Amino acid sequence: MTDTTNTPGADGGDALVAAFNAVGADYIFCSSGSEWAPVWESLARRHRDGLPCPQYLDLTHETVAVGMATGYGLIKRRPQGVLLHAAPGLLQGSMAVHGALLAGVPMVVSSSESTTYGDGPGQDPGGQWYRNLSIVGGPHQIAQPFTKWSNEAASVHTLPTMVTRAAELAWRAPAGPAYLNVPLEILLEEWDGREAKPIVAPGSTHSSPEEVDPVAQLIREASNPVIVTETAGREAGGFEALVAFAEAWNIPVVEPDSAVCGNFPRNHPLHAGSDIGPWMDEADLILLVNCRAPFYPPSRRPSKATVVVIDEVPQRPHVVYQVLFADKYLEGNVANTLRQLAKRAKDLDPVAVAERRAAQEARFAAEQTAIAQAETKASGTEGIDPVLVAATLRKLLEGRDGIVVDETITHSRVVKRHVQTADPDSYFYVQGGLGQGIAVALGVKLAAKERPVVLTIGDGAFTYNPVIQSYDASNAYELPLLIVVFNNRVYKSMNLNHRRFYPEGAAAETGEWLGTDLHRMPRLAAFAEPFGMHTETVDAPEALAPALERALKAVAEGTTAVVDVLVTR
16 A cells, blocks of 8 residues: 545545556446445546546446446446445345356445444434444345455445455456455545555466467377367457367357357357257267356266366366366466467377368358257248347348347357457357346447447346336436347246146146236237337237347437337247
8 A cells, every 4th residue: 555645534435446547447436325325426526626536427227237237347347336235235136246256247336334333433324224224243244155255344444445356356366356345434534645555457367388389289199089169269369269270270169058159160160059968978088168067967077078177277166066077287377278279289190180171061050050940940930939039139230240138048059159249359148147137238249339239138028127227227328228138928938937847737637827917918018108218019020130130229319218129929
């Protein structure tokens, strides 16, 4: 820390704002709570005096605050600040914080607690803390299971460097949210102005040549290798490095259903789809690149393949049960490791390479034919098939550098297969639980304002979202989205499980399927009308493309558009 001259009236609120400024947070995403008056006063003072500070976003729901920080962090990959209200606000936002942990997004989340309950000297914190806001053990105990690190700042003098520590821990692999409880009394305490030193990006770790060379030899000797990846594209430069690596060795790439971001161009001849099944018995080398859970069930072991795991942190501490069957690990920065391996693509057996290239070209051609056939079939059906929606989006987004944020369940495979994103940071799947999609998409848009952002979402997931508060944020901060609802009027995944577990049960006999019917929902697009947004409800195939075109035009002109598509399945 460095000694600085304090300004009159500076307190813990100033210390917290100064700390967020030092860690390089562009934004403070805040869902308001009564404890944050010192922060608001500090921001008002800094705005008045022209002093630097992160931009403050005043948001009206905890999921919106955390979700937007998640979306922003997916693109920017740097820690931001999130302020929630006491233990209740933390509990309300906990699903989204857990989603940030699974998505690998760094952020510093803070809320507060009273420590004196009005019995100490200084300003009265208010009786609400004594009666119903406090929780045994403090909110940092609540946050512990779904954050990387959780603690309390017990002194205004250590508060700035506690924020520094939280941000540095959040940023390092595996990246994720850190939590800091800042008691209200600390926020109100006089601060001496000692600020935290600005933080810098983490240094990188690399696999050594002695570790990489044997793996390169394994690849050189393999006749039927395959790459399987879930999150290579989430690493800075990972998407491009994976393409270079796969091309250098002519190895097909599988993105399983568990993939949570775009990792490899889906229109690339080496893209081998999403099913690892055919490779379980055929592959002699499986390269798991940032793949936390490749096999399901976990005991499903490859019959003959050597398994090489390429990951900066292969064993994820927040994953309860993780089975990789690794024979060798290459740990360290993934993009660097892939680039090292690409450079070693020498002295290859031309016959073996030609054979596997021909086999993959045949697989790719068959998949493209199947996709085309599915889209032709969808265009000729009565009503709107989900495949038609995804294919239409692909055509409309072509050449626009768009980003797709996906919060579908039943239709997630359709979206991935037929939208076919092909660029870095062009596809993200929402993690940790339904109800965050609009907020995550808003955060992505905040980080990439020049790019169109499309949220694909099911009607069930849509109703879980804090829709009104998300629309308010979209308007307040000029973040236009295209929201496409795949509306089948049912919680389809729940219904499918009921049918799967009890194919001849009472519900199958009587037709009484509970917990799934959404026909009673009103027009979902109508919720956007009070906000002056563009709305469409579509139930005819010939109306789909024109409606989506009008919606994209509205988004380009600065207005969020909601297209509720009544799909057939």
